[in-house]
Structure formats: structure tokens, C-alpha cells
Amino acid sequence: MLGIGQLSFETLKFEAEDSCARITLTRPGSMNALSALMVNELAQCVKDVAERDEIRVLTITGSGRAFCCGADLKGVLGEVQAGDNTGFLGFLRDIQNVFLAIRALPKPTIAALNGLTLAGGLELAMTCDVVMAARSARLGDAHSNFGVLPGGGGSLLPRYVGEKKANYLLFSGDHWSAEAFREAGFVSQVVEDDDLSSVAEALAAKLAEKSPLVLQRMKEMVAGSAHLSAREAIALEMRHLEAHAKSADFLEGLSAFSEKRTPKYSGQ
Structure with a gap:
């Protein structure tokens, strides 16, 4: 099988140096929304990272103003109006599968939140073992703003911030600052925007030195x-x-x- 460094991707960038790997979502014009292609490419990356013993830590981040603003729902309306939501449900199952695969990785994962982290983006962050964020980042569930339910793990939010805070975020659709999520216990570290990449890299390198x-x-x-x-x-x-x-x-x-x-x- 080809190693991940030999593959090319359209919606994300993969980098590996020493024992540390980084996935950067690269659809900034769409706020790094999860398209079907991105989910497929992310699944390829996660599978290969799991199989490569030389990679000991994985960091996931985004490009532009957003970490990830959830699933790309373009085209969903047409399906629903036509009375056929099988494609949409299949897409959500693919998201669920890749999120579960990230959770199951037998190595540490770091979410480095560079900007807006909403809906499926928050669910993606929840799959990682450690979450750090740029000071300007905003986080929230947001599903209720669009009349849809979480499908990638939003119901797990109470485990990370407590039931009452989770209820507020889920029901209101509001988003909070990175500092508020640090105080809630979800974000481990808030850093200046320009320092996020280097701080995440330093943590990954530190973890890679452990057994x-x-x-x-x-x-x-x-x-x-x-x-x-x-x-x-x-x-x-x-x-x-x-x-x-x-x-x-x-x-x-x-x-x-x-x-x-x-x-x-x-x-x-």
C-alpha cells in the first residue's frame, strides 16, 4: 500500500516529520466544511496513520478563519425536497465512521483550533485527546440554528463541559470564546493566534518522546x-x-x- 506521503489530497494537507503527523483542512473558502471528498480523504489519512508505527502523534488543524464549521450541506435541501434523504444519511454515517476511527487511534491526537469551530467541527474536536485553541477561536454546536440534529457526537458534549453548559450550547446554538471553553474544561490551553502552530508542534514533539x-x-x-x-x-x-x-x-x-x-x- 502506498504510504501517506505518496498520496495527494484535494481538501486537506498532510505533513509528517520525525514521529509527528499533521492534517490541515484546506477548504478555507467554505470554512473547512466537511464535504464527502474531505471525509473520504480524512478517512484515508487516519487509516494510514493508524497503520504506521513510526507516526506516534497526530495533530488536526484548519486553514483560514475556521477550524471546521461542520458538514457541507449544499445539495441536502434538494434531496429533502425530492423526498429522498438517503444520500444525506449515508454522508452522515461516513462522518460518524471517520470520527470513530480518530477516537480509536492507538496514539495521541491533538486538535489545534485556529478559528471558528462549530457543529461537526466541534464534534471533530471532541474526537481528539487534547484540545488547544487560538485566542480568537469561537466554539459552539450551532445545529439548532439550522433546524438539524447533531450526527457526529454532539450528544457527548455533556461529558466534556457538563450537562447544563451542554444544554445551553445545544439548545441556543450560541458559540463561546476559546477562553470560556477552557474554563469549562474542554480546551486545555489558549494561546495567541500566531503561536498556535508552534505550541501544538511542541506538544506533539513532547508526546512523541514518551513510550x-x-x-x-x-x-x-x-x-x-x-x-x-x-x-x-x-x-x-x-x-x-x-x-x-x-x-x-x-x-x-x-x-x-x-x-x-x-x-x-x-x-x-
């Missing part, structure tokens, strides 16, 4: 313990730890600490 096996298992532990009791969550941790104690990365981390050197993790 990929540790970060993969941490992701699995966090996801798996979300609705467990404290006793069940600790039992899950122990199962992961027992498996991890047999790994080369576990031995390398302890050896490097003892020898006062920088560890070199293999992911094994």
Missing part, C-alpha cells in the same frame, strides 16, 4: 474507566499494568532512570 505503548494504554484506561466505579477503574488499571510490566518499554524506562539517561522507547 507509545504507555500512551496507548493510558488512552484505553481513560476510555474504559469513564463509567466505572473507583474499584472497577483501579482493577482495570491493574490489568493494564500487569501486561505493561512485561514490555520492553517498561524495562527501558526503569533502566534509563537508573542510568540517568534519556530513554529510547520502541513501543514494544
